[in-house]
Structures are given as C-alpha cells and as structure tokens.
Amino acid sequence: MVPEDGLIIAVIGGSEPSVEVATLAEQVGEELGRRGVTLVCGGLGGVMEAACRGAKATGGATIGVLPGSDPRAANPWVDIPICTGLSYARNVIVVKTGWSVIAVGGAYGTLSEIGHALGDDIPVIGLRTWSMSRDADGLDGSILVANDPRDAVDKAIEVAKQRRRSPAEESG
Amino acid sequence: MVPEDGLIIAVIGGSEPSVEVATLAEQVGEELGRRGVTLVCGGLGGVMEAACRGAKATGGATIGVLPGSDPRAANPWVDIPICTGLSYARNVIVVKTGWSVIAVGGAYGTLSEIGHALGDDIPVIGLRTWSMSRDADGLDGSILVANDPRDAVDKAIEVAKQRRRSPAEESG
Amino acid sequence: MVPEDGLIIAVIGGSEPSVEVATLAEQVGEELGRRGVTLVCGGLGGVMEAACRGAKATGGATIGVLPGSDPRAANPWVDIPICTGLSYARNVIVVKTGWSVIAVGGAYGTLSEIGHALGDDIPVIGLRTWSMSRDADGLDGSILVANDPRDAVDKAIEVAKQRRRSPAEESG
Amino acid sequence: MVPEDGLIIAVIGGSEPSVEVATLAEQVGEELGRRGVTLVCGGLGGVMEAACRGAKATGGATIGVLPGSDPRAANPWVDIPICTGLSYARNVIVVKTGWSVIAVGGAYGTLSEIGHALGDDIPVIGLRTWSMSRDADGLDGSILVANDPRDAVDKAIEVAKQRRRSPAEESG
Numbered sequence: 001m002v003p004e005d006g007l008i009i010a011v012i013g014g015s016e017p018s019v020e021v022a023t024l025a026e027q028v029g030e031e032l033g034r035r036g037v038t039l040v041c042g043g044l045g046g047v048m049e050a051a052c053r054g055a056k057a058t059g060g061a062t063i064g065v066l067p068g069s070d071p072r073a074a075n076p077w078v079d080i081p082i083c084t085g086l087s088y089a090r091n092v093i094v095v096k097t098g099w100s101v102i103a104v105g106g107a108y109g110t111l112s113e114i115g116h117a118l119g120d121d122i123p124v125i126g127l128r129t130w131s132m133s134r135d136a137d138g139l140d141g142s143i144l145v146a147n148d149p150r151d152a153v154d155k156a157i158e159v160a161k162q163r164r165r166s167p168a169e170e171s172g
Numbered sequence: 173m174v175p176e177d178g179l180i181i182a183v184i185g186g187s188e189p190s191v192e193v194a195t196l197a198e199q200v201g202e203e204l205g206r207r208g209v210t211l212v213c214g215g216l217g218g219v220m221e222a223a224c225r226g227a228k229a230t231g232g233a234t235i236g237v238l239p240g241s242d243p244r245a246a247n248p249w250v251d252i253p254i255c256t257g258l259s260y261a262r263n264v265i266v267v268k269t270g271w272s273v274i275a276v277g278g279a280y281g282t283l284s285e286i287g288h289a290l291g292d293d294i295p296v297i298g299l300r301t302w303s304m305s306r307d308a309d310g311l312d313g314s315i316l317v318a319n320d321p322r323d324a325v326d327k328a329i330e331v332a333k334q335r336r337r338s339p340a341e342e343s344g
Numbered sequence: 345m346v347p348e349d350g351l352i353i354a355v356i357g358g359s360e361p362s363v364e365v366a367t368l369a370e371q372v373g374e375e376l377g378r379r380g381v382t383l384v385c386g387g388l389g390g391v392m393e394a395a396c397r398g399a400k401a402t403g404g405a406t407i408g409v410l411p412g413s414d415p416r417a418a419n420p421w422v423d424i425p426i427c428t429g430l431s432y433a434r435n436v437i438v439v440k441t442g443w444s445v446i447a448v449g450g451a452y453g454t455l456s457e458i459g460h461a462l463g464d465d466i467p468v469i470g471l472r473t474w475s476m477s478r479d480a481d482g483l484d485g486s487i488l489v490a491n492d493p494r495d496a497v498d499k500a501i502e503v504a505k506q507r508r509r510s511p512a513e514e515s516g
Numbered sequence: 517m518v519p520e521d522g523l524i525i526a527v528i529g530g531s532e533p534s535v536e537v538a539t540l541a542e543q544v545g546e547e548l549g550r551r552g553v554t555l556v557c558g559g560l561g562g563v564m565e566a567a568c569r570g571a572k573a574t575g576g577a578t579i580g581v582l583p584g585s586d587p588r589a590a591n592p593w594v595d596i597p598i599c600t601g602l603s604y605a606r607n608v609i610v611v612k613t614g615w616s617v618i619a620v621g622g623a624y625g626t627l628s629e630i631g632h633a634l635g636d637d638i639p640v641i642g643l644r645t646w647s648m649s650r651d652a653d654g655l656d657g658s659i660l661v662a663n664d665p666r667d668a669v670d671k672a673i674e675v676a677k678q679r680r681r682s683p684a685e686e687s688g
Binding site: 432433436451452453454455456457458459460462463464 | 605634
C-alpha cells in the first residue's frame with residue numbers, strides 16, 4: 001500500500017475508556033500505521049495510548065502533544081513528544097495538527113476538542129462518540145459517523161485529502 | 173437587592189445569533205447587572221455584545237477576554253478588555269474565569285466552551301443551546317436547562333455560590 | 345487629579361523579590377492607584393502582591409491574570425481574577441493587557457515578559473530590571489529606564505496614552 | 517556516528533536574520549542532522565528555515581511549531597508541522613519541546629524564548645545572540661556562549677543528555 005505522504009490525522013478520546021473503546025482506538029491506530037499516516041494525539045493514556053500502540057504495531061509514526069513540560073510523561077508509543085505547558089488548552093493543538101480528526105468514545109475533553117475542530121472547519125469522524133444538536137435551530141454537530149475502525153480511517157483519509165487539496169488558509 | 177460580592181459569571185454564545193437569541197442574551201446581561209454580578213465574555217459581537225449591553229444598562233461590570241492584541245476591538249460595553257493574542261484558544265479563559273457559565277444559543281465555539289467547562293467541573297446553564305449525549309455509555313452533557321433569562325441567572329448564581337463555598341482547588 | 349479613563353498598565357516582576365524591589369513595586373502600585381489607572385499583573389505573590397496592595401491603598405483597581413484555574417489563588421488585593429489554566433504562558437496576556445508595562449526587578453519570567461512586550465511594540469519601563477544587548481548587531485533592548493516609582497508611572501502613562509492615540513491595530 | 521536516539525533540540529532566532537546569522541543557523545541545522553538529533557523550531561522563515569534546510573541536507577528530521585492553523589505555512593524543510601493557532605504564544609512550545617535550546621542571532625521574540633527557557637530550567641546555548649544582565653543583583657542570564665555552530669551543537673547535546681538523565685519533572 002502506498003503511504004500517505006506527510007498526512008497527519010488526529011485521534012482524540014478520554015484517558016479512562018471502556019475496554020471496548022480502547023480496543024477500537026488500538027484498531028484505529030493500527031489502520032493509520034498500515035496506511036502510512038502519522039497519528040497525532042494528546043500523548044497520554046487511555047485512548048491516546050491504545051491508538052499509539054496500534055500505530056507502532058503496524059509501523060506508523062506518532063506525535064504526542066502533552067499538557068506538561070516533561071517529554072517523559074508521554075506514553076511509551078509516542079515517537080515525538082511536543083511539550084506545551086498549556087494544560088488542557090493543548091487540546092486545540094491536537095485537533096489543529098490533524099488534517100482530519102477521529103473521535104473514539106470520549107469524555108468532556110473530547111467534546112471540547114470536537115467543538116474546536118468543527119469551529120475550525122476540520123472534519124470529524126466519530127466512533128462511539130458524542131452526538132449533539134442545537135435546540136435553537138435544529139442544526140446537528142456535523143460529525144461523520146463511522147461503523148468501525150477501518151471505516152473511520154477510510155473516511156478520515158478521504159476528507160483529509162480533500163482538505164489538503166483546498167486553497168491555503170489565510171490564517172497561516 | 174444586595175450585590176453578589178466579587179461574583180463573576182461567564183456568558184457564552186456565537187457572534188451571529190438570531191434576533192431571538194440576541195434578545196435572550198441581552199436579558200441575561202440585564203439580570204446579571206441587576207444582581208451586581210460581574211459578567212465575563214469573549215468581548216466581541218453577537219451574544220457577547222448583547223449581554224454586555226444588557227449588563228451596562230442595569231449598572232453591571234463587564235470583562236471581555238479578546239482573541240487579539242488590540243483592546244479597541246472590544247465591543248463598546250466592555251469595561252475591562254483582556255488581550256490574549258491566543259485567537260480562539262482564549263475561549264478556555266472565558267469559561268475558567270466564571271464561577272459558572274450561561275450558554276445562550278451557540279455555534280461550534282460555544283460547543284467547545286461547554287466541553288471545557290464541563291471537563292473543568294464548572295457548572296453550565298443552557299438557554300436554547302446545544303444538547304448532547306454520548307453514544308458509548310448514555311451519559312448526557314450535564315447542562316442545567318433554563319426556561320428564561322431570569323431562571324438562567326438564578327440557577328447560575330446558585331451553583332456559582334455552591335462552587336465558591338467548596339474547598340480551594342489544587343491546581344491554583 | 346483626573347483619573348485616567350480606562351487606562352490599564354501592567355506591572356511585572358518576580359514572586360520572590362528583595363525587600364527593596366518589593367517596596368518599589370508597592371510604590372508603583374500606589375502611584376497607579378492615585379492616578380486612577382487600573383493595574384494588571386500575574387495575580388500572585390512578590391512584586392505582583394506588593395503592587396496590588398499599593399494600588400488598593402490609594403483606591404486603584406487591580407486585575408490578576410492567574411496561571412491556574414482557581415480564582416482563590418489570587419493575592420488578597422486582586423479585584424478581578426482572570427483564570428487562564430495556561431501556566432506560565434499566561435505571561436503573554438499580562439503584558440498584552442497593559443497599554444504599557446512597568447518591569448520591577450525581575451527573574452527569568454520577567455525577562456520573557458519583556459521580550460513579549462518589545463516584540464509586540466508595547467512600551468516597557470524598567471525599574472531595577474534586566475538590561476540586555478544583542479551581540480550580533482549592537483541593538484539594545486529598548487527599555488525606558490526610570491529613576492524611581494513616580495518617574496516609572498509618569499513615563500508609563502505618557503507612552504500608554506501615545507499608544508492609545510495611534511491607529512487601531514490590525515490583529516484586533 | 518551513532519544517532520542520538522530521540523533527542524530533540526530547539527533552534528530559535530528571528531525571521532529576518534543577516535546573511536551571516538542565516539549561515540550560522542544553516543550550519544547548526546547541518547550539524548544536528550549529522551548527529552541524528554531532531555530539530556524543533558517555529559517552522560517559518562529566516563533562522564528557522566535556514567536551520568531546517570541544513571538539517572534536511574544531512575538527513576535530519578524537523579518539527580515546525582506554527583503560529584497559525586494551516587500546515588502549508590511551514591517552510592519547505594519542515595517534516596512535521598504542528599499547528600497551534602496561538603500566534604506568538606507558540607514560542608513557549610518551541611523551547612519546551614527541546615531538551616536544550618540553541619539561540620542564533622535573534623530579535624525580540626528570541627529574547628522572549630530565552631526568558632521562557634531559562635525560567636523553565638531548559639539550558640540555552642547562544643550563537644551571536646542576546647546577552648543580558650540584571651541591574652538589581654548582578655545576576656547574568658546564564659546562557660552558554662558558543663564559538664561556532666559545531667561548538668553550539670556539541671554543548672547543546674551535552675546539556676540535553678544531562679537533563680534527560682535527571683529525574684522526571686513533576687509537572688509532567
């Protein structure tokens with residue numbers, strides 16, 4: 001399979017997932033590694049660790065955007081620890097660094113990351129994650145729902161490539 | 173009415189609200205000003221401007237946490253412009269600065285702010301805003317739904333006072 | 345004396361100053377309060393606390409931009425605690441929120457804040473603070489040196505007013 | 517030469533360097549690439565671009581921590597663009613991500629980064645950069661001065677390895 005040159009996709013999710021959600025996250029990581037896509041996540045445990053472990057198992061590269069200042073806080077499957085010292089505000093960086101985002105399960109931090117991504121026009125693919133709607137005008141949260149890890153990665157790569165072909169964004 | 177000493181409550185919502193939502197935001201601001209509560213918001217237009225205008229009409233004080241670096245970008249009803257230069261990452265600061273948060277209507281930025289608040293254990297009161305649920309385990313988003321602006325402010329003050337009576341939080 | 349309407353000036357300095365530096369900071373705060381200028385600082389101890397105490401003694405208003413998430417971590421002379429959760433990255437917000445900056449003594453955090461201010465074209469007045477020069481081309485750090493607290497506040501107000509009269513900045 | 521496993525070193529400097537400073541930056545990049553050290557920088561032009569170009573010429577890997585939201589704003593020699601959307605506040609992340617920091621020439625942004633690094637106990641090696649001192653107590657800015665690019669990289673690797681052998685830092 002031809003690796004996806006330079007494509008980075010974010011995987012988001014909580015640090016204390018159920019076994020089922022952790023397994024899904026690991027399979028998402030495996031699938032990303034298999035396609036040669038670089039994974040970016042928050043660098044810690046739970047969904048983040050499971051996804052990184054999966055990616056390394058299939059030869060992928062992993063970036064961990066950490067809340068703190070010590071790179072050794074990253075889980076053992078992070079190749080490149082980015083130290084922000086920004087605490088949870090680092091979530092913004094995780095989603096912005098992906099050409100698209102896969103949300104797996106998810107706690108409130110994940111909800112916040114989905115909000116950031118959608119507000120930034122970064123496509124979000126959901127696997128067992130939040131669904132949401134707005135009372136006032138019936139708009140939904142515009143998440144693409146995936147059936148399984150492979151479907152999530154297929155969809156994430158497709159929308160990431162579409163976005164990469166679009167004109168450069170002004171905010172640079 | 174006795175002013176609520178030093179109580180700060182956040183009002184969040186989009187910059188292009190419907191007329192109905194803008195009216196609700198203005199009434200929330202009026203009600204906060206009437207109770208002597210200081211309002212904090214993102215400092216720009218739409219819901220933020222309507223809420224500040226309401227607060228000033230009833231003698232309240234207003235803080236605007238701006239995305240940019242020029243205080244003159246604040247709407248005219250902001251007393252204290254805080255310049256962050258952080259772009260949308262400033263949303264975290266808006267919700268953290270309130271003892272509680274009132275969400276009025278809302279776009280994706282608002283969704284992100286709700287996620288931050290809930291992840292931080294900051295109570296959120298919703299007026300015509302997002303509702304959300306998590307597929308994986310049926311948890312809801314824990315927003316207190318208000319019937320009208322007065323009810324929203326009543327609820328927001330009550331939970332803010334409860335939070336202020338709780339032990340100091342370790343993260344300082 | 346006519347209060348300086350809506351003028352906010354930042355005071356920066358370390359959390360463990362010498363007695364002499366703490367006294368200078370308190371006098372800077374007193375002088376700002378006397379002129380009706382609002383003081384913004386990092387909200388914690390040392391120079392920040394001394395300056396806030398001085399400002400409140402002469403009727404001034406004070407804003408504390410905190411590194412953490414609990415407003416109760418502010419020193420007792422902070423009127424308006426802004427909670428950022430950004431750790432030391434909050435220093436950027438302190439200097440950006442002032443129309444000008446007074447540096448009193450100072451540790452490495454202060455050096456970083458001076459760098460941010462100068463990089464942002466925010467004028468810096470120094471009282472017993474860092475001096476610096478660039479090897480490569482002999483440029484200096486462009487800090488206005490003050491002789492005493494009163495002189496520092498005079499200079500800070502003058503440059504702040506100049507800046508406020510300049511055209512609005514594009515970054516908003 | 518044995519590559520330095522997983523070692524990341526930051527290179528900081530302005531976007532409009534003199535020809536001499538740009539040449540030094542390129543040589544620093546070449547030397548880092550030759551030793552198998554990953555380079556992290558702000559991802560844009562000037563010193564950042566020269567250092568990345570040098571690193572790629574000798575087979576190194578490069579990370580660019582961008583101020584904006586579009587990865588395509590990175591210079592062409594960045595392998596891994598990290599999008600922060602934080603504007604200049606992203607400087608904190610550049611220095612924190614390095615086990616040590618090499619400052620080449622430098623404008624005010626560089627001064628701010630040096631301040632962050634020193635405040636965070638991250639060792640700084642200087643090549644034609646700022647020198648600084650504190651009036652109040654005669655302390656200097658604790659920068660290790662290098663004679664040339666090779667010396668800068670030798671010193672940076674030595675202090676980075678020392679820091680990596682030290683106990684994990686609590687802030688994680």
